[in-house]
Amino acid sequence: MTVDTNNYYGNISISDNAIRTVAGFVALDCYGVVDLVAKNFRESARELFHKEGYAKGVTISHIDNRIFIDLHCIFKYGVSISAVAESLKKSVKYSVENFTGMIVDTVNVHVVGVCV
Amino acid sequence: MQKSISGATFKKMVLAGVSLLEQNKEYIDSLNVFPVPDGDTGTNMFLTMKSAVGEINKCMNTDLSSLSEAFAKGALRGARGNSGVITSQIFKGFCSVTKNCKEISTKDFAKAMQEGAAIAYKAVTKRSSLSFA
Numbered sequence: 001m002t003v004d005t006n007n008y009y010g011n012i013s014i015s016d017n018a019i020r021t022v023a024g025f026v027a028l029d030c031y032g033v034v035d036l037v038a039k040n041f042r043e044s045a046r047e048l049f050h051k052e053g054y055a056k057g058v059t060i061s062h063i064d065n066r067i068f069i070d071l072h073c074i075f076k077y078g079v080s081i082s083a084v085a086e087s088l089k090k091s092v093k094y095s096v097e098n099f100t101g102m103i104v105d106t107v108n109v110h111v112v113g114v115c116v
Numbered sequence: 117m118q119k120s121i122s123g124a125t126f127k128k129m130v131l132a133g134v135s136l137l138e139q140n141k142e143y144i145d146s147l148n149v150f151p152v153p154d155g156d157t158g159t160n161m162f163l164t165m166k167s168a169v170g171e172i173n174k175c176m177n178t179d180l181s182s183l184s185e186a187f188a189k190g191a192l193r194g195a196r197g198n199s200g201v202i203t204s205q206i207f208k209g210f211c212s213v214t215k216n217c218k219e220i221s222t223k224d225f226a227k228a229m230q231e232g233a234a235i236a237y238k239a240v241t242k243r244s245s246l247s248f249a
Contacts, residue, residue: 076238078239079205080195080204083200090154
């Protein structure tokens with residue numbers, strides 16, 4: 001799947017995987033986030049065959065040119081989850097919008113684990 | 117010369133620190149740092165510290181152990197933004213050294229600050245071995 005946009009010179013299509021990689025990279029850079037993980041067993045099995053790298057644990061959907069991002073993360077124990085999630089949402093939204101030039105509608109953060 | 121830090125001194129230090137941070141928060145905001153350049157680093161840090169001070173003011177005990185624990189708890193609860201979360205982690209580490217101490221020596225203070233930095237760095241450890249949740 002790709003997200004399509006255009007400028008004066010022609011069309012630009014950005015693959016979901018490119019956006020997922022950017023989102024995953026930025027999310028891992030966020031303070032308090034230890035890792036991103038596949039959301040279920042199926043995703044995890046797929047990961048065995050396709051090296052996902054930074055795209056792991058990030059799901060993307062889009063309606064028209066608006067992007068919806070879901071992040072499945074493991075947080076560090078002892079940090080304020082609400083504060084980290086808030087800054088995670090902010091930084092992912094900012095970076096993806098900056099990278100793609102399209103609007104990120106929603107960033108959902110799913111805390112699936114805590115690393116002690 | 118100051119040889120030890122008691123609960124009362126710690127409280128004074130914290131209050132002075134917060135008021136100094138309040139005076140300089142615009143300057144820290146202007147640093148406009150990572151990850152989103154929206155310039156609220158100083159404000160976030162100040163709000164975190166303000167919440168921590170609120171917790172210290174509520175604390176009935178005057179020994180260093182209870183005060184630092186209240187301070188760390190207040191910082192954790194009121195953490196805002198990346199800078200606030202990092203500040204709260206520094207005080208969490210600080211608190212782990214001052215636990216059960218009525219007062220600490222200057223050497224212990226240095227050790228507590230080092231522990232604070234170490235705990236703050238621990239949250240940057242990346243990539244666990246878990247493959248799915």
